[in-house]
Amino acid sequence: MRSAGVADVAVDVFRQAWTELAQGRSGAIGEDDIEPVTELDSLADLDPDADPTALGRTAVVKLNGGLGTSMGMDRAKSLVPVREGRSFLELTIEQVRRARERSGARLPLVLMNSFRTREDSLAVLARHPDLAVEGVDPDFLQSQEPKLLAEDLSPVRWPANPELEWCPPGHGDLYPSLLASGMLEQLRDAGFRYAMVSNSDNVGAAPSAAIADWFARSGAPLAMEVCRRTGADRKGGHLALRREDGRLILREKAQAAPADADAFGDIERHRYFNTNTLWLDLDQVAAVLRERGGVLGLPLIRNEKTVDPTDPTSPSVVQIETAMGSAIEVFDGATAIEVPRSRFRPVKTTDDLLVLRSDCFELTDDAELRPACDPLPLVTLGDHYTTLAAFESRFPHGAPSLRQARSLTVEGDWTFGRSVRVVGEAVLGSTAGARPVPDHSTVGPDGVQAAG
Numbered sequence: 001m002r003s004a005g006v007a008d009v010a011v012d013v014f015r016q017a018w019t020e021l022a023q024g025r026s027g028a029i030g031e032d033d034i035e036p037v038t039e040l041d042s043l044a045d046l047d048p049d050a051d052p053t054a055l056g057r058t059a060v061v062k063l064n065g066g067l068g069t070s071m072g073m074d075r076a077k078s079l080v081p082v083r084e085g086r087s088f089l090e091l092t093i094e095q096v097r098r099a100r101e102r103s104g105a106r107l108p109l110v111l112m113n114s115f116r117t118r119e120d121s122l123a124v125l126a127r128h129p130d131l132a133v134e135g136v137d138p139d140f141l142q143s144q145e146p147k148l149l150a151e152d153l154s155p156v157r158w159p160a161n162p163e164l165e166w167c168p169p170g171h172g173d174l175y176p177s178l179l180a181s182g183m184l185e186q187l188r189d190a191g192f193r194y195a196m197v198s199n200s201d202n203v204g205a206a207p208s209a210a211i212a213d214w215f216a217r218s219g220a221p222l223a224m225e226v227c228r229r230t231g232a233d234r235k236g237g238h239l240a241l242r243r244e245d246g247r248l249i250l251r252e253k254a255q256a257a258p259a260d261a262d263a264f265g266d267i268e269r270h271r272y273f274n275t276n277t278l279w280l281d282l283d284q285v286a287a288v289l290r291e292r293g294g295v296l297g298l299p300l301i302r303n304e305k306t307v308d309p310t311d312p313t314s315p316s317v318v319q320i321e322t323a324m325g326s327a328i329e330v331f332d333g334a335t336a337i338e339v340p341r342s343r344f345r346p347v348k349t350t351d352d353l354l355v356l357r358s359d360c361f362e363l364t365d366d367a368e369l370r371p372a373c374d375p376l377p378l379v380t381l382g383d384h385y386t387t388l389a390a391f392e393s394r395f396p397h398g399a400p401s402l403r404q405a406r407s408l409t410v411e412g413d414w415t416f417g418r419s420v421r422v423v424g425e426a427v428l429g430s431t432a433g434a435r436p437v438p439d440h441s442t443v444g445p446d447g448v449q450a451a452g
Contacts, residue, residue, distance in 0.1 A: 001145065004166075007180035009294035010143035014169070017300045017320045022153055025300070029251045031260040034240035036269050037248070040226065042338040046210040052103035054216035055209040058194040059187050060096055060107055063171050063276075063324075064089075064121055065114035065142045066201070069309065071350055072387025076117035078200035079124065080347070080388065082356055083363050088347075089124050091203050093131060094367035099207035107207060108133035108192070110183065111200070112142050112174060135190035140181035145169050147307055150316040158307050158314075165307070171199075171276070172298045172322025175285070179294050188282050197324070198277040203356075204345035205277045206368050211337065212279070221284035221331040224250075225339045226272040232378075234265035239272040239336060242329065248336060249329040250274055254301045272336070274325040275344040288331060296330050298322040345369060350391040351379045358399040377405040377422075384413040400443070408443070417441065 001011050068077030078089040086094070096109045109131055111121055118139065125131060125138050132138070144166045146155035158164050174197065178184040187195065194212065198205035205225075215223050226239055237252040256264040263269060288296070301321040308314040328334045347353050355361075360376055361369040379402075385391045393415070400420035402408065408422050412431030417439035426443045442449045 009176045009180045029255045031263045040338045050210040050213035052209045054212040056105040059192045061197040062200040064111040064200040095206040098366040108136040111139040113139045140183040147317040167319045170321030171324040195280045202346045204343040215279040220335045221281045222334040223279040224336040225275045225277040229267040238270040250325045298326045358402040378407040380409045
């Protein structure tokens with residue numbers, strides 16, 4: 001790691017996590033060790049016209065290291081076009097600009113990049129010189145760590161593609177990377193006390209004067225935005241209270257024992273999931289990092305994969321990861337706030353992307369995507385749509401209308417024509433080859449129903 005230029009603090013974090021892994025610690029959190037969270041403050045109860053003073057001392061940090069490999073991409077996922085030709089990053093830029101106009105805040109936009117996302121992302125920011133804030137760089141780099149052979153936890157060697165010997169440490173790397181890069185002190189020196197941190201593919205996480213004011217008044221070192229879980233969120237992590245000390249913690253699926261699977265998925269018992277949008281008090285974060293030598297000791301997540309994700313016969317490896325939100329248990333007085341689902345619009349698959357591009361959302365003047373139907377339809381696209389390139393080629397005229405759809409399931413290889421409308425619980429079945437969905441047709445429970 002040192003020979004690759006990884007910062008000493010990141011090496012120390014990895015050393016501690018590797019030691020815990022080698023000692024057999026899995027990071028498991030038992031159901032008997034936690035209690036459900038029942039009451040939280042809510043954004044719905046806050047004044048939408050809150051004092052913008054706190055927002056004026058806030059920086060917007062976007063986690064931008066993801067390459068969108070799940071969609072077959074090899075560059076920053078934030079550069080994928082979302083609406084009207086604008087990418088996630090461009091929508092974020094416009095949200096920041098509009099929030100500045102409304103509040104008078106400086107609101108720097110800072111990206112946590114990886115080496116593979118940095119060049120393209122900074123090129124986009126360079127086209128918007130008005131975004132620059134004196135004394136604050138536009139980005140800092142996340143760390144990297146070796147993938148470990150599952151059989152003995154030694155660093156894997158893969159001469160066919162040495163880049164595959166390395167992996168990101170998960171978004172829990174935010175904290176040591178803020179410290180090691182100097183960005184933490186840079187923001188504080190420039191007069192910023194707070195940071196709103198979110199994923200670059202979550203266009204719902206726009207700057208909020210109301211939340212900034214609430215957070216500043218709370219005096220908390222860290223606050224997590226959470227939403228109510230639904231049936232679709234059973235597999236995702238949830239917020240809980242640790243019985244031992246009463247602290248809020250985050251439990252991910254990988255940390256739940258098989259015997260606790262039913263309790264983990266019980267959305268009435270465990271009501272809230274982490275949107276991965278955090279608010280940080282930079283002064284308090286800096287103090288804890290100094291006290292701990294940059295090592296927060298976040299709960300580890302053992303992620304088992306193959307060294308080449310595209311080759312299931314390649315050696316099995318372990319990737320040690322940590323979750324940014326799990327730091328909620330590290331900081332005394334950390335808290336959470338319930339926010340509406342509109343602040344959580346991530347895109348993990350092309351299924352999500354199709355809904356976001358459709359008429360189920362309207363783009364507001366503040367560059368936010370407002371739902372135009374409730375509930376949103378459930379879209380399930382088959383294997384022919386997994387990669388972004390394949391997806392784009394099968395929707396050459398844009399997304400079909402989904403406002404009247406409850407669900408859309410596509411099992412075969414269908415290419416959608418112009419002005420297609422989807423209604424009800426629509427299904428397009430398996431095909432022997434490529435098939436068209438004609439222009440101006442309607443797709444419903446019985447497939448392509450009519451045209452005209």
